[in-house]
Amino acid sequence: MTKKAGVVGIGLMGSGMAQNLLKGGYDVWVYDVNQEAIDDLTTKGARKAKSPREIGENSDVVLMSLPAVSIVEEAVLGDEGLLKGLKEGSYIIDLSTIDPVTTRRIHNEAKAKGVKTLDAPVSGGPQGAAAGTLSIMVGGDETDFEACKEIFSVIGKNVFHVGPIGAGQTIKLCNNALASVHTVALGEVLLTGVRAGVKLDKLVEVISNSSGDCWILRNFFPKTVLVDKYDPPLFTLNLMHKDVGLYIKTAEEMGVTSIITSLAYQMYKAGKATEKGQLDHTSVVKMVEELSNGKIGTINS
Structure with a gap:
């Protein structure tokens, strides 16, 4: 594969990916509705496109990092979308x-237009995008995955081909639905423990070394909940609300009940309604505090 790449969506995630592509020697075209984001990357060597179509006309492989289903659809299928510009044999x-x-x-x-696609959602947040250490779960034809391995190695560290x-x-x-449940449940049990008279640091220490341990407690809470700091976000509440909603839709289509996840979703929905959407997703814990008229408190570093 040549090193002609495009990036559609250069927010917190896409910007880091684009910069790593530039460092990796790629000729990078970028597009975003945010002109400031485009200008920042053009000063670092990227080329500016006026539309996804223009990205497609100048790229052999295009990376998309966009916040909503409708925006993805428009970027690919719209009148000025990628499929209007990409050549046969190109990759999205x-x-x-x-x-x-x-x-x-x-x-x-x-x-149908001869363009190949891979779905490759990521985990690792803006920090992982900037460092090129994202975990990437790739769906699609294995031959296409192999053809794109080099570009995956530039933006990620743990890359998995997971199926069609x-x-x-x-x-x-599935991962984010589980993370949402863990987050809400952690807020409830930490507030319960503190209100019952247990010191927060002891509560966290014991749970972290017992069967109730989870990745969210170890990696998110020390940076957000346990220091009462939710801005800037590691991953916004709006995005978690969106992802959990998509999970519930998928579960329903598969005929699977999602009672527990649906309860967590309602907490995220309440968080969004009370203007926490742009805060870190763990700020959903504040809903637990507000509904319970209490505070978990903080742990001094």
């Missing part, structure tokens, strides 16, 4: 988190 790698049904539909429409098209999105939604 969608690093956004959307539902697998939409992913497969986009794949089929791209395939849509499998990456399915795994990402």
